[in-house]
Amino acid sequence: MRSVYIVLSALFVMGLAVWAYKENYATQEVLREVSQIQRDIGHQQEELAVLRAEWAYLNRPSRLRDLAELNFDRLGLLPLLPEQFGDVTSVAFPVEEDILMELDNPVSVVGSLEAIVQ
Amino acid sequence: MSMRTPLRPLARILKARSSGENPDTIERENLRLRHEEMRDTTRLRAEGRLLVLGLCFVSAFVVVGLRMGQVAASNPEEPQAVTTGTSILAQRADIVDRNGRILATNRTTHSLYAQPQEMIDPLYAAKELAKIFPDLNEEKLIKDFTGTRKFLWIKRQIAPEQQQAVHDIGDPGLLFGPRESRLYPNGKLASHILGGTKFGREGVMSAEIVGQSGIERYSDEYLRDPANGHKPLQLSLDLSVQSTMREVLFGGMHLLNAKGAAAVLMDVHTGEIVSMVSLPDFDPNGRPTFAGQNAADNPRFNRAVQGVYELGSTFKIFAAAQAMELGIMTPDTLIPATPPFKWGKHSIREFEGHNYGPMLSLTGMIVKSSNVATAHVAQQIGVTRQKAFLDSLGFLDATPVELTEASGAKPLLPPNWSELSTITIGFGHGLSASPLHLATAYSSLLNGGTRVTPTLIKHQGPIRLGPRVVRPEVSAASRAMLRAVVAEGTASFGDVRGYQVGGKTGTADKPRENGKGYYDDKVITTFASVFPADEPKYVLIVTMDEAVETSGPKPRRTAGWTAVPVAAEVIRRVAPILGIRPDVETLALGQ
Numbered sequence: 001m002r003s004v005y006i007v008l009s010a011l012f013v014m015g016l017a018v019w020a021y022k023e024n025y026a027t028q029e030v031l032r033e034v035s036q037i038q039r040d041i042g043h044q045q046e047e048l049a050v051l052r053a054e055w056a057y058l059n060r061p062s063r064l065r066d067l068a069e070l071n072f073d074r075l076g077l078l079p080l081l082p083e084q085f086g087d088v089t090s091v092a093f094p095v096e097e098d099i100l101m102e103l104d105n106p107v108s109v110v111g112s113l114e115a116i117v118q
Numbered sequence: 119m120s121m122r123t124p125l126r127p128l129a130r131i132l133k134a135r136s137s138g139e140n141p142d143t144i145e146r147e148n149l150r151l152r153h154e155e156m157r158d159t160t161r162l163r164a165e166g167r168l169l170v171l172g173l174c175f176v177s178a179f180v181v182v183g184l185r186m187g188q189v190a191a192s193n194p195e196e197p198q199a200v201t202t203g204t205s206i207l208a209q210r211a212d213i214v215d216r217n218g219r220i221l222a223t224n225r226t227t228h229s230l231y232a233q234p235q236e237m238i239d240p241l242y243a244a245k246e247l248a249k250i251f252p253d254l255n256e257e258k259l260i261k262d263f264t265g266t267r268k269f270l271w272i273k274r275q276i277a278p279e280q281q282q283a284v285h286d287i288g289d290p291g292l293l294f295g296p297r298e299s300r301l302y303p304n305g306k307l308a309s310h311i312l313g314g315t316k317f318g319r320e321g322v323m324s325a326e327i328v329g330q331s332g333i334e335r336y337s338d339e340y341l342r343d344p345a346n347g348h349k350p351l352q353l354s355l356d357l358s359v360q361s362t363m364r365e366v367l368f369g370g371m372h373l374l375n376a377k378g379a380a381a382v383l384m385d386v387h388t389g390e391i392v393s394m395v396s397l398p399d400f401d402p403n404g405r406p407t408f409a410g411q412n413a414a415d416n417p418r419f420n421r422a423v424q425g426v427y428e429l430g431s432t433f434k435i436f437a438a439a440q441a442m443e444l445g446i447m448t449p450d451t452l453i454p455a456t457p458p459f460k461w462g463k464h465s466i467r468e469f470e471g472h473n474y475g476p477m478l479s480l481t482g483m484i485v486k487s488s489n490v491a492t493a494h495v496a497q498q499i500g501v502t503r504q505k506a507f508l509d510s511l512g513f514l515d516a517t518p519v520e521l522t523e524a525s526g527a528k529p530l531l532p533p534n535w536s537e538l539s540t541i542t543i544g545f546g547h548g549l550s551a552s553p554l555h556l557a558t559a560y561s562s563l564l565n566g567g568t569r570v571t572p573t574l575i576k577h578q579g580p581i582r583l584g585p586r587v588v589r590p591e592v593s594a595a596s597r598a599m600l601r602a603v604v605a606e607g608t609a610s611f612g613d614v615r616g617y618q619v620g621g622k623t624g625t626a627d628k629p630r631e632n633g634k635g636y637y638d639d640k641v642i643t644t645f646a647s648v649f650p651a652d653e654p655k656y657v658l659i660v661t662m663d664e665a666v667e668t669s670g671p672k673p674r675r676t677a678g679w680t681a682v683p684v685a686a687e688v689i690r691r692v693a694p695i696l697g698i699r700p701d702v703e704t705l706a707l708g709q
Contacts, residue, residue, distance in 0.1 A: 046226060056220035056303035061361030079362070079691060082616050082700040 125149055209298055210327050211341045212350035213312065213334075215357040216392075216576045220350075222312055222334070222402075224327075225301045228281050228294040230273040231322065234263045237291030246287045247272065250280055263291075274317060274325075275299055295322045300334075302402045308360050310420035311353070311394060311521065311574060314402040330405070331418070333574060335522040352576045354390035359383065362691045363393045367660070370684035371397050376665035378414075380421035381688065382557040386654045388577040389561060389570030391519070392696070394554070396421040412631065421661065423519065424527045426550040429661075430624030430677075431487045432646040433546030437495045438480050439563055439596045440507045443588045446498055449595050452477040455491040461538055466493050469625075469676075484599040484622065485607035489545045496544025497537065504540050510569065510587050511559035513551055519572045527552055546624055553659045556646055560657045564600075564648045567593040601651040612647060612682045614689045616700025621647030621658075621685070623677035628664070640664050643677035645685045655698060660685040 068077040125148045131141045213222040237243060240263035248256035251273060262270050275297055276284070284292055300315040313332020317325045328342075329335035333353070340346055363381055371379040383393040400406050400417040408416040414425065441447040456475030458465035466489050468474065474488045483491035496504065508514060516528045530550035532539040542548040554572055562569045562584070569584035588596075600620030604612045608623045624644040627636035644661045648654050665680035666673045674680075693700070 049223065050225060052220060053223045053225050053301055053303060056223065057301075059219075060304045061307065061357060062305065065361075065365070080694040082614070082690060082694055085616075085694065085699050 123148060123152065125152075209324075209342070209344070209347070210300065210315075211343075211346045211348075213341075214350045214352050215355045215360075216352065216390075217356065218350075218352070219357045220303060221308060221353065221355070221357070222300060222302050224298045227275050227277070227297050227299050229271065229297045229320075229325070230276050230281075230284060231269065231271050231293055231295060232263065233269055233291050233293060234265070234267055235291070237263060237289055239289065240264055240291075243287055243289045243292060247284070247292075250283045271320075274320075293322075295324075297325055298327065300327055300403075304357065304361075305403070306399045306401050307357070307364060308355060308394075309399045309402045310396045310418070310422070311355065312402050313522070314405045329522075331523065332402075332420075332521055336520045353574050354385075354388075354392060354576045355394070355574065356392050356696070358695050359692050360393040360395065362695060363688055364395045364397070364399075366688045366691055367395050367397055367684060370687070371662065371665070374662060374665040374667055374680050374684075376662045376680070378421055378663040379665075379684075380425060380553050380659075380661045381685075382422050382553050382657075382659045383688075383692065384557045384561050384570075384572065384657045384659075385577075386561040386565035386570070386648065386657050387581055389558065389572050390577050391554075391557075391572060391574050392656065393692070394422050394574075396423075396425075420521070420523055421663070422553045422659075423517065423521055424523050424552065425661075426527060426530055426552050427642045427644075427661065428547050428550050428626040428629075429553075429556055429644050429646075430546040430626035430642070431489075432556060432622045432624035432644050433543065433549075434484055434487065434492045435563070435596055435600060435622050436507065436511065436559065437492050437499065437504075437544040438484055438599060439588055439592055440499055440504065441480065441495050442592045442595055443507075444499070444503070447480050447495070449481045449599065450479050452479055453483060453491045453494050455483070455488050455494075457490045459490045459493040459541075461493075461497075461541060464538060466490060466541070481599050481602055485602050487603075487608050487623065492545045493541045496541045499540070499544075501535055501537060501540045504543065505535060507587075508543070508549070510585070511562055512569070513549065513555055513559060517552065517554050517558065517572050519554060520574045524554075529555060546626065553644070553661045556644070557657050557659045560646050560648060560659070562587050564593055564597050564654050564657065566590045566654075597648060597651045597654060600648060604647070608676075608678045609645060609647075609682045611678060612645065612686045612689075614649070614686050614693070617689055617693055617698070618650035618652055618701065619647050619686070619689055620649070620651035621645055621682075623682060625675065625677045639675070641675045643675065643681040645677050645681035647685055647689070649689055649693065650698070650701070656693075656696065658685055658688060658692075660688065 068075065071077075125145050126141065127144070127148075130144050134141045134144060210224055212220055212224075214220055232243075234240060241260060244256050244259035244263055247259055248254050254272070259272075272292075273280075276294075281294060284294075302309070302312060311332055313334040314330045315327045315334050316330045318328040319326045329338040333351075334341065337351055341351060363383065367379050367381050370376075378397055380396045381394070382391060384391055396419070398417045406417060408418065410416065413419055414421075419425070438447075441451075442449070447453075454476065455478040457467045457471075457473055460466075468489055469487070472486075474482070474486045474491070478486060478488055478491045480495070482488075483495070499507075505514075513529055514531065516526070517524050529552070532543070532548050539548050558570060558572045567586055567588040567590055569587050571584065597620055600622055601618065602620075603609050603622055604619050609621050612619050612621055622645075624646070626642050626644075627638070628640040628642055629636055642661060642663055643665055644659065647658045647660075649656060649658070660681045662681050662684065666675050667679040668674075
């Protein structure tokens with residue numbers, strides 16, 4: 001009985017050793033991966049910063065103003081002025097046609113009524 | 119294991135008995151021998167155990183000792199799992215406007231240095247370098263490369279194309295070090311606010327960026343803190359408004375042949391500076407050096423914050439407001455206005471010798487901009503109360519705005535605040551303050567009467583009201599007076615349809631640099647305005663230095679002809695961008 005215990009515990013210890021060995025290498029592998037990913041993130045962020053700086057540079061107000069002036073024929077952009085504000089009541093809305101009057105079959109009537117309820 | 123010896127061996131016992139000896143002695147001796155044997159084996163076992171235990175301890179101590187030695191001898195190093203590849207980047211936080219648009223960011227460039235002992239062909243390298251960088255001297259480079267120096271900087275910062283050209287020389291002694299440099303993508307826009315940066319301590323692999331002026335220097339600690347690398351500093355500025363205001367002011371300055379101009383646009387309730395322009399300006403990407411005599415001519419000089427001027431008649435509203443606050447007067451109280459106002463040997467007259475007498479109402483005094491009437495009002499207020507009131511509006515200290523230059527720009531106060539000083543300060547002479555002081559004071563007075571603190575940092579959370587300066591009714595009455603100035607007074611050009619502009623003009627002669635009196639033909643004109651007057655949102659201050667309007671037969675220098683039209687155009691262009699709807703009814707009525 002006792003020797004069975006000894007053999008079992010020896011096997012258990014060996015199993016643990018194998019597990020620890022594997023874990024060790026797996027950890028190292030993951031650490032390598034993490035540092036690689038961190039490096040990639042670093043590069044990506046660097047790129048992002050460059051792109052953002054470039055975006056800001058290309059969208060600088062003086063350049064946009066010059067572009068708007070150069071392309072006035074096509075775009076017709078003017079500075080925002082108070083006269084461009086309007087009142088909602090002065091906007092002409094499209095005249096809505098009465099859908100219900102045009103219906104002739106019952107199926108569409110059901111569908112349209114739902115839409116109206118909503 | 120040896121055979122166990124019996125304690126009473128029969129042979130010896132019988133023998134002893136026959137010889138008449140005590141057989142018990144044999145037993146005792148055998149017992150003793152057996153005990154001795156047992157003791158020896160036990161001791162041996164115990165010694166063995168002690169040895170094993172001792173070995174265990176020794177090896178444990180050896181392991182600990184070795185590890186300690188190893189730790190002590192090795193270089194300190196971050197544990198690998200925590201290192202980030204991002205630590206080099208974003209050393210300095212970005213600066214963005216109130217909508218998150220970038221005002222200052224970083225870019226990676228390279229520095230160029232040389233290790234002459236590694237060089238293969240120093241003469242060729244020097245020749246080629248001088249070709250790439252025209253500002254380098256070939257002879258000097260040759261001297262450096264062939265001398266005893268082991269290391270020298272060639273260029274602090276080079277462009278990618280230049281780097282490629284240096285690569286093409288192909289000399290192993292020419293090396294690059296990474297450099298982060300500050301980039302201001304909008305060029306001259308908001309240059310005085312941003313300030314600029316320079317390199318601090320330098321190494322081969324990196325260099326410190328330190329703020330040199332403006333908010334870069336004021337907030338240097340925040341910007342440099344690595345914990346804030348991804349949290350940009352958000353300013354209260356609006357890039358679109360800033361751009362528009364600069365454009366209009368620049369045009370106005372050139373049209374009116376002004377030497378300089380400044381404008382401040384402030385949110386009346388929060389004290390946030392939405393836009394602040396000072397002209398002439400500079401490009402913070404390459405800060406210019408200035409060798410002139412007069413500091414005010416330096417393009418880096420921020421007129422809106424550092425320029426302290428006598429702001430002229432724009433001060434009259436403070437006298438009127440204080441008189442109303444103290445309960446001495448109402449807008450309709452009549453004040454004597456017959457010139458001259460005599461005080462001792464001094465006499466005070468109106469601009470261009472006008473006479474608005476014999477009596478003017480308080481509103482009339484502001485609308486006509488009467489010096490004489492203001493002098494009467496200021497005299498009634500008195501020295502102590504005027505000083506306390508101007509202090510509550512922030513005129514006695516430097517502005518607390520987040521710029522390094524601000525703390526140095528203290529207002530110039532009369533050395534001895536006499537009754538005469540009180541009278542002249544009433545109409546804006548004898549006390550010099552910056553346009554930003556004026557913007558703060560106008561905001562505090564007109565927003566309903568609570569003190570605001572000027573700030574360049576975007577406001578977060580609910581608005582906290584400052585200490586009360588005047589009653590809300592006084593604030594409303596002051597706004598009505600300012601509205602009347604634009605509707606029927608000296609600032610009629612300032613009326614922008616639909617925006618209910620209210621404001622006060624100010625024209626002050628420039629003091630001579632030698633300190634003796636004033637120039638006759640050089641003025642600082644100021645227009646301090648609020649819009650919309652009935653429900654105030656923004657205060658705009660426009661100041662022009664030596665502006666002159668020459669369309670008429672005689673050059674006109676008053677604020678009504680110079681600062682006011684420029685301010686009106688600023689409001690017309692900027693208010694829609696700020697999302698303020700014009701009052702459509704008055705807009706339609708006007709058309």
